[in-house]
Amino acid sequence: MGWLSKCLYIQLLIPVLFSCNMDLTPYSDMTAESLSQDEDGVKGMANGCLMMLKEQLSDDTRNIYVRHLNQLTEFPSDNVMIVKSTTDNLWYSFNRQHIASQLNTTYLWYTGYKIVSEANTIISQVNINEEASDELKQYVGEAYFYRAMVFFDLARIFSFPPSQGATNKGIILRTELAENDVKERATVGETYSQIISDLHTAANLMTTRGGGISEAKKYGNKWAALGLLSRAFLFTEQYDSVVYYANKVIDESPFSLATNESYLSSFWNTPGSTEAMFITYYTSDEDQGDAALGSMYNGDSNGKGWGEVYPSESFHNLVAKFPGDVRNGLIDTVFNTNGTIATYTGTTFKKFYINKFSYQEEDKPTLNSPAYIRLSEVYLNRAEAYAHLSENDKALADVNTIRERAGLFGNELITTSNLTSEHGYSTTLDAVLAERRLELAYEGQRRDDLLRNKIDLDRSYPSAQNMDGDTDVYPYNGARQIYYIPLNETIYNSACVQND
Numbered sequence: 001m002g003w004l005s006k007c008l009y010i011q012l013l014i015p016v017l018f019s020c021n022m023d024l025t026p027y028s029d030m031t032a033e034s035l036s037q038d039e040d041g042v043k044g045m046a047n048g049c050l051m052m053l054k055e056q057l058s059d060d061t062r063n064i065y066v067r068h069l070n071q072l073t074e075f076p077s078d079n080v081m082i083v084k085s086t087t088d089n090l091w092y093s094f095n096r097q098h099i100a101s102q103l104n105t106t107y108l109w110y111t112g113y114k115i116v117s118e119a120n121t122i123i124s125q126v127n128i129n130e131e132a133s134d135e136l137k138q139y140v141g142e143a144y145f146y147r148a149m150v151f152f153d154l155a156r157i158f159s160f161p162p163s164q165g166a167t168n169k170g171i172i173l174r175t176e177l178a179e180n181d182v183k184e185r186a187t188v189g190e191t192y193s194q195i196i197s198d199l200h201t202a203a204n205l206m207t208t209r210g211g212g213i214s215e216a217k218k219y220g221n222k223w224a225a226l227g228l229l230s231r232a233f234l235f236t237e238q239y240d241s242v243v244y245y246a247n248k249v250i251d252e253s254p255f256s257l258a259t260n261e262s263y264l265s266s267f268w269n270t271p272g273s274t275e276a277m278f279i280t281y282y283t284s285d286e287d288q289g290d291a292a293l294g295s296m297y298n299g300d301s302n303g304k305g306w307g308e309v310y311p312s313e314s315f316h317n318l319v320a321k322f323p324g325d326v327r328n329g330l331i332d333t334v335f336n337t338n339g340t341i342a343t344y345t346g347t348t349f350k351k352f353y354i355n356k357f358s359y360q361e362e363d364k365p366t367l368n369s370p371a372y373i374r375l376s377e378v379y380l381n382r383a384e385a386y387a388h389l390s391e392n393d394k395a396l397a398d399v400n401t402i403r404e405r406a407g408l409f410g411n412e413l414i415t416t417s418n419l420t421s422e423h424g425y426s427t428t429l430d431a432v433l434a435e436r437r438l439e440l441a442y443e444g445q446r447r448d449d450l451l452r453n454k455i456d457l458d459r460s461y462p463s464a465q466n467m468d469g470d471t472d473v474y475p476y477n478g479a480r481q482i483y484y485i486p487l488n489e490t491i492y493n494s495a496c497v498q499n500d
Contacts, residue, residue, distance in 0.1 A: 039133065039135050039136050039139070042122055042126055042136060042139040042140065043135075043139050045118055045121060045122050045139075045143075046122065046139045046142040046143055046146075046219075046220075048118050049115045049118050049119055049142070049143065049146040050146070050218075050219065050280075052065060052111055052114060052115050052118070053065045053066055053115070053280050054066055054280045054281075054282060054286070056288075056291070057111060057114075058107065060103070061288075061290075061291040062088065062103075062104075062291050063103070063107045063111075064288060064291060064293075065107075065108060065111050065112070065115075066280045066293055066370060067288075067291065067292070067293045068104040068105075068107055068108045069108060069153055069157075069444065070293050070370070070442075070443075070444050071090045071093060071104065071296070072093055072104060072105065072108065072157050072444075072483065073156060073157065073444030073445075073447055073448070074442055074443070074444045074446070074447070075090060075093035075094055075309070076093045076094070076096070076447050076457070076481070077446035077447040077450070077457070078312055078314055078315065078446065078450075078457060078458055078459055078461075079311065079312055079315045079437065079441050079442060079446050080309050080310065080311060080312055080315070080354075080442070081309070081310055081311075081312045081313070081349075081461065081462065081463035081464070082094050082308055082309050082310075082463055082464045082465070083308050083309075083310065083344040083347050083349045083463075083464055084308060084344070084346075084347065084464050085464055085465075086308070089102045089103045089104045089105075090104065090296070092104075094463070094464070094465050095465045096474065096480040097480075098480055098483050098484050099484065100484040100485070100486065100487035100490070100498065101486070101487045102483070102484070102486075105157070105158075105483045105484065105486055106486040106487075106488065108153070108154075108157065109154065109158075109485070109486045109489065110486070112150040112153060112154050113150075113172075113174060115146055115147075115150050116147050116150050116151070116174055117174070117177075118143075118146075119143040119144070119146050119147040119150075120143075120147070120174070120175060120176065120177050121177060122139065122140055122143035123140065123143050123144065123147070123175075124176065124177050126139075126140050128140055128205065134207065137205045137206070138205065138206050138207060138208075138209060140205055141201070141202045141203075141204070141205030141206030141220065141222075141225075142202070142206065142219060142220035144198045144199070144201045144202035144205065145198070145199070145202035145206065145220035145221075145224070145225050145228075146220060147175075147198050148194075148195050148198035148199045148202060148225075148228065149220075149228070149372070151171065151173070151191065151194060151195050151198070152195050152228070152231075152232065154171045155170055155171050155188070155191050155192065155195070156448055157482065157483055158171055158482055158483055158485055158499065159171060159188050159191065159482060159499075160188065160451060160477070160481070160482060161188070161235050161448065161451050161452045162188050162189060162192055162235055162236045162237065163235070163237055163451075163452050163453070163454065164188075164451070164454065164476075164477060165188065166187060166188050166189030166192075167187050167188070167189065168187065168188045169185045169187065169188070169497055169499070170185055170186045170187055170188040170189075170190060170191030170192075171185060171186065171191050172184070172185050172186065172489075172493075172496060173186045173190065173191065173194050175194070181492070181493060182493050182494055182495045183493065183495055183496070184495040184496065184497075185485075185496055185497060192232060192235060192236050195232050196229065196232050196233070196236070199225050199226075199228050199229045199232060200229070202220065202222075202225040203222050203225040203226050203229065206220060206221055206222045206225060207221070207222055208221040208222060208223070209221065212254075213254050213255060213274070214271050214272060216254075217270075217271070217276055217277055217278055217279050217281075218271070218279060218281040219278075220278065221277070221278065223249055223253040223254070223255060223277050224277045224278035224372070224373055226245050226248050226249050226253075227245075227246075227249050227277050227278075227373045227375075227377070227378045228373060229241075229245040230242050230245040230246040230249065230378055230381040230382065231373070231377070231381055233245065233385075234381050234384060234385060234452070235448075235452060237388070239385040239386075239388050239389050240385075240389075242381055242382060242384075242385035243382055243385050243386065243389075246378050246379070246381050246382035246385070247382070249277075249375070249378045250375070250378060250379065250382070253277075253375075255274060255275055255276075255277055255374075255375045256274045256275060256375065257274070257275050257375055257376065257379075257401070257405055258273055258274055258275050258405070259405070260326055260405055260406065260407050262274075263326045263327075263329075263405065263406070264326065264329045264330065267330070267356045267357070267368075267371075268355070268358060268359040268360060268368070269359075269360055270360075270368070270369045270370070270371050271360075271369055273371070273374070274375075275374045275375035275376060276371040276374045277371070277373050277374055277375060277378075278371070278372045278373050279369045279370065279371050279372065280369055280370055280372065281369045282360070282367060282368065282369045284361060284364065284367065286367075287364050287366055287367040288366065289304065289366050290304070290305065290306060290366070292305070292357070292366040292367070292368065293357050293368065293370050294354075294355075294356070294357030294358045294365075294366060294368050294370075295307075295366055296308055296309045297309050297353065297354035297355070297356065297357060297358075297442065298332075298353045298354060298355050298357070298358045298365060298366075299334075299351075299353055300353070300358070300365035300366075304364075304365045304366050305358075305365060305366055307351070307353050308344070309354070310349065310350075310351070310352045310353070310354065311331055311352055311354060311441075312459070312461050312463070313461035313462060313469070314458070314461055315437070315441065316331070316352065318434065318437065318438060319331070319438055319441075322408055322412055324407050324408065324412075325406050325407060325408060325438075326406050326407045327406055327438055327439070327441075330354060330355055330356045330441070330442075331352050331353070331354060331355075332352070332353040332354075332355055333350075333351070333352055334351035334352070334353060347464075349462070354442055356441070356442050356443075357370055357442070370443075371443075376402060376439050376440070377439075377440060377445070379398045379401055379402060380398065380399075380402065380432065380435060380436045380439060380440070382398050383395045383396075383398035383399050383432045383435070383436075384429070384432050384433070384436070386398065387427075387428045387429040387432045388429065392416055392428040393416065395428050395429075395431075395432055396414050396415060396416065396419075396428060396431065399414055399431060399432055399435045400413045400414060402435055402439050403435065406438075406439075414431050416428070419431060429453070433449055433453065433455075436449055437449070447481075450476060451476055451481060454476045454477075455476055456473050456474060456475050456476050457473065457474045457475075457476070457481070458472070458473050459472040459473075459474070460472050460473065479499070479500045482499060483499070484498060484499050485498055485499060
């Protein structure tokens with residue numbers, strides 16, 4: 001029994017720690033020995049990695065990788081608030097009272113490594129040489145992409161970013177099929193070196209699948225890999241490399257920024273968006289209903305979705321500062337029949353639904369194919385890199401590209417001369433981070449932006465865990481900015497050191 005199957009098998013024996021029943025069978029019926037140069041088999045296994053991102057692999061309908069990933073990264077930020085406590089483990093992201101046996105972190109950890117195992121099978125068994133077809137190279141490239149993506153996800157959740165110390169504990173890097181179950185966590189520096197290496201390999205092997213960007217974005221592709229490289233180099237503070245890879249994507253890729261007119265629909269219908277570079281694609285028949293990623297954000301009037309996570313007071317004030325900003329349209333104000341703003345039952349919290357992950361089809365408000373990376377982020381990765389390089393005009397030019405698309409103009413744009421007087425920012429970096437907050441809201445980026453730049457988390461606003469909006473500032477290096485390694489891993493892998 002290999003390292004992954006053994007961990008999962010042990011997990012099933014401890015229902016008090018983790019109650020879901022994981023599917024332990026291989027995702028496809030291909031064995032490592034039968035892969036060889038079988039294009040259909042390799043394609044099937046690559047598709048299997050994708051399916052594990054979006055499918056429920058346990059009896060608990062909440063257990064979906066992309067759902068947990070979003071909640072574990074976005075809910076600890078200052079973008080959102082929750083209206084009531086809940087028995088769902090997502091509550092720990094708001095109150096920071098983490099436990100090592102959390103269902104959501106445990107599921108994400110083991111599903112992530114199951115995806116890694118599938119990717120490792122492809123990488124280790126398929127020989128890429130001069131005779132290999134472009135299709136075979138594409139599928140192997142996708143395997144590297146999915147492995148890098150999972151490593152990146154786990155690193156963000158279970159370790160601090162490299163800016164806080166490259167020698168800190170990262171994640172367990174499992175890159176071989178046959179590995180000892182007992183293995184130490186790599187350092188943060190080693191973790192990000194592996195992520196960057198895998199993304200380089202992925203970009204070199206891949207082009208795109210299918211015809212046009214609407215099909216290509218449903219799978220790992222060259223441009224998504226290069227975009228993620230710009231993000232990875234931002235984490236490792238290699239700013240010249242951020243600029244280099246962002247330039248390649250912006251200048252050479254087939255993707256383009258959505259227009260102001262198509263901006264809102266570019267989230268509701270990401271398959272048709274010109275800027276979504278990699279999405280977790282759901283068909284009409286795959287609507288996850290109340291377990292969908294957007295269900296906590298949007299409580300649509302026909303009763304679909306929970307609608308218990310709203311924009312925070314500080315975020316709402318930021319986006320509402322400019323009424324003409326199209327991004328105000330991602331927040332729906334819920335009114336009573338008499339025209340007053342409705343409140344959540346039993347509370348004084350006004351209802352402001354977030355619709356960013358809704359309405360892929362008009363009659364299915366919970367159906368959505370969330371974007372993992374899009375072109376706007378790449379522009380803002382470059383902007384942040386320019387700010388750190390003290391190239392302030394270039395940084396603000398990228399910021400204003402995003403602001404102009406949002407419908408802002410004149411003094412609503414930011415220059416070095418009105419940075420402080422008109423907008424109240426002390427530095428160009430402050431302006432960039434505020435624009436990232438606006439543009440990438442609810443996408444799980446804000447927490448990383450704060451940790452990466454060593455900025456404390458300020459949640460001094462009303463929420464279910466802070467009813468009176470008292471001062472609530474948590475240091476950027478506080479222990480509970482990251483999560484505990486799942487308990488089963490530390491029990492059965494004696495070399496895996498737990499987070500403080």
